[in-house]
Amino acid sequence: xxxxxxxxxxxxxxxxxxxxxxxxxxxxxxxxxxxxxxxxxxxxxxxxxxxxxxxxxxxxxxxxxxxxxxxxxxxxxxxxxxxxxxxxxxxxxxxxxxxxxxxxxxxxxxxxxxxxxxxxxxxxxxxxxxxxxxxxxxxxxxxxxxxxxxxxxxxxxxxxxxxxxxxxxxxxxxxxxxxxxxxxxxxxxxxxxxxxxxxxxxxxxxxxxxxxx
Numbered sequence: 001x002x003x004x005x006x007x008x009x010x011x012x013x014x015x016x017x018x019x020x021x022x023x024x025x026x027x028x029x030x031x032x033x034x035x036x037x038x039x040x041x042x043x044x045x046x047x048x049x050x051x052x053x054x055x056x057x058x059x060x061x062x063x064x065x066x067x068x069x070x071x072x073x074x075x076x077x078x079x080x081x082x083x084x085x086x087x088x089x090x091x092x093x094x095x096x097x098x099x100x101x102x103x104x105x106x107x108x109x110x111x112x113x114x115x116x117x118x119x120x121x122x123x124x125x126x127x128x129x130x131x132x133x134x135x136x137x138x139x140x141x142x143x144x145x146x147x148x149x150x151x152x153x154x155x156x157x158x159x160x161x162x163x164x165x166x167x168x169x170x171x172x173x174x175x176x177x178x179x180x181x182x183x184x185x186x187x188x189x190x191x192x193x194x195x196x197x198x199x200x201x202x203x204x205x206x207x208x209x210x211x212x213x
Contacts, residue, residue, distance in 0.1 A: 001031070002054065009052055009078045010130045011123065019119035026120065027111040040096040040104065040179050047092050049106045050082040055100025062093040071180040074099070074172045082132050083127060147182050153182045158202060158211055164207050167211040
């Protein structure tokens with residue numbers, strides 16, 4: 001287990017390697033591997049574990065009637081997933097799928113909540129902050145989707161990325177995935193990004209962006 005990687009995650013932030021080992025042992029954590037396209041769980045399933053991506057990429061996907069898939073989130077190495085769904089105790093509104101071969105660490109939520117000692121207490125504090133941030137991100141995505149203007153959706157999303165990561169920043173989506181995330185047509189998205197670049201509102205190369213302050 002790469003404890004240095006876990007120390008850099010939001011879930012284990014501020015914790016020493018010995019504390020992390022203690023949490024993993026007490027909670028009965030598991031490491032699982034998934035091939036590209038494999039489901040960690042399906043939409044509608046009850047989720048009892050949260051996890052951390054150790055390698056690869058994991059997507060949250062919502063499937064609509066007729067088979068249309070809507071990408072609603074992505075976690076790459078170090079990303080935490082399943083925390084909102086497991087904490088809610090309701091059927092998952094999304095499927096979780098490996099976008100590429102992925103290795104993940106899975107932690108039973110019940111064991112994390114019942115565990116005793118300072119290490120477990122610190123992890124629960126980190127988990128609370130993570131859930132609060134995820135809730136904020138969900139509200140921001142709702143704000144993107146309610147904007148009628150494609151440019152405004154891009155300005156809001158890219159502006160939030162700049163605020164979160166600074167300039168320059170790399171978004172976790174390619175063009176098609178970004179179009180799906182913002183609920184727009186890919187060709188229209190590419191044209192609008194081109195116009196914004198010509199007007200000096202943004203600079204980009206593939207998924208790497210820069211925006212003026």
